[in-house]
Amino acid sequence: MKKKLILALATSMMVILTGCGSEQTSNTTQEDIVNGVFTPSESINIIIPYEAGGNSDIPARIMAQYMDEATETDIKITNIVGAGGRTGFEEMLKSDPDGYTVALHSSGFIMQHALGIAKFTPTDAEPIGYLIDSSMAVVVSADSPYQTMDDLIEAAKATPGEIKMGSVTGTLPLFGILQIEQEKGVEFNKVDLSGNSKAPELLGGRIDGYLDGFGAVKQYIDSGDFRCLGIIASEPQVGYEDIPTFAELGFENYAYLKQDFGLWAPKDTPEPIVDYINNLISEASENPQCIEELQNISFKPKHTETTQYVEDLTANYAAFGEAAQAVIQQ
The missing domain is CATH 3.40.190.150 (Bordetella uptake gene, domain 1)
Known part of the structure; x- marks a missing residue:
């Protein structure tokens, strides 16, 4: 056997x-x-x-x-x-x-x-x-004023460098934030969370949002603590088809962020x-x-x-x- x-x-x-x-x-x-x-x-x-x-x-x-x-x-x-x-x-x-x-x-x-x-x-x-x-996802807290990715982008355009997006220097999520900035012509306040867990920073209101692997944020989406604004993929996440993909949101150069x-x-x-x-x-x-x-x-x-x-x-x-x-x- x-x-x-x-x-x-x-x-x-x-x-x-x-x-x-x-x-x-x-x-x-x-x-x-x-x-x-x-x-x-x-x-x-x-x-x-x-x-x-x-x-x-x-x-x-x-x-x-x-x-x-x-x-x-x-x-x-x-x-x-x-x-x-x-x-x-x-x-x-x-x-x-x-x-x-x-x-x-x-x-x-x-x-x-x-x-x-x-x-x-x-x-x-x-x-x-x-x-x-797997795919990365963009998340904000459930009580965030940003209901959609368009809301986040429009707010970033109106207040350049003020919306705090968490990441870790030199990691894939940071590249994701930079890609959003480049494609949409916006600027975030990129907060380096090296040594800190991302979820508590968002739950505590110290950042406005962050990017991470969908598997890492799934529990917070399921619990209702986080709102997912978009998944960096061309195909929907199984079981979460209501969350828009970057393809649906009109992004173009995101394939390398898988x-x-x-x-x-x-x-x-x-x-x-x-x-x-x-x-x-x-x-x-x-x-x-x-x-x-x-x-x-x-x-x-x-x-x-x-x-x-x-x-x-x-x-x-x-x-x-x-x-x-x-x-x-x-």
């Missing part, structure tokens, strides 16, 4: 790990590829470069569980945290290109690259494909291996139970062919690079 998904407990990255990977050699790759088909002979380890139980970890584990069901081998999870995710991801980059170590890549890394923090790009690895995605996650493999990983893991993502993404579990936490599986994924990554790296100039000038 197929063994269940092996969930390795979160581990903190230690200096001792930095010496292993690039010096290793392996014959496994050639032995496990026959007639252009990869047949794994050992467990596939997915490095999640964020803490166990977090907003990135939980949906990735759900997908890994259903990928595990689609293969005769085991899919393992290892959490290696540190440096905004770069520690774990760079450990993957040093690993052998044999198909047994891959890592979760987030849109946050593209943003870090645009700001000169993360050095790696798709040319430094072998992107495999999307895994999961909270996308994908899987990457070390540079020079053979194509049959990339295809094999991409196919596991495809099978998991079509599993009704997987879809339901992810929807319950406001995520959804996402699958494309590798070539499309690389095209999207290239476009997103360019978009973030352009948007980063506004951050640098802050």
Whole structure:
């Protein structure tokens, strides 16, 4: 009987790990590829470069569980945290290109690259494909005078630099605020909430609104504490179809602001291996139970062919690079 998904407990990255990977050699790759088909002979380890139980970890584990069901081998999870995710991801980059170590890549890394923090790009690895995605949302308090996004925009135009929008410097929500400012010709008072939880700041009236992942604000929308003015997406959020999307609100350049996650493999990983893991993502993404579990936490599986994924990554790296100039000038 197929063994269940092996969930390795979160581990903190230690200096001792930095010496292993690039010096290793392996014959496994050639032995496990026959007639252009990869047949794994050992467990596939997915490095999640964020803490166990977090907003990135939980949906990735759900997908890994259903990928595990689609293969005769085991899919393992290892959490290696540190440096905004770069520690774990760079450990993957040093690993052998044999198909047994891959890592979760987030849109946050593209943003870090645009700001000169993360050095790696798709040319430094072998992107495999999307895994999961979620959308950001714009929220205000339930007693806010802004009933709609148009209300917020009009008020920002009337009082430049006065409406307080919370974010954290160098994060995706800040890029979202900057994109709204650019497209609508407005200026917010961008309040840096580094070290502070966003929800209490809004509940306490210290800010007028903020952007965050829909999953992070969903409980406050459901409780009636927050009003959601818009979701940064082209398709409605399942179960919240009454909340307008940015497409419906007339925004244009927002696609790069998706909270996308994908899987990457070390540079020079053979194509049959990339295809094999991409196919596991495809099978998991079509599993009704997987879809339901992810929807319950406001995520959804996402699958494309590798070539499309690389095209999207290239476009997103360019978009973030352009948007980063506004951050640098802050």
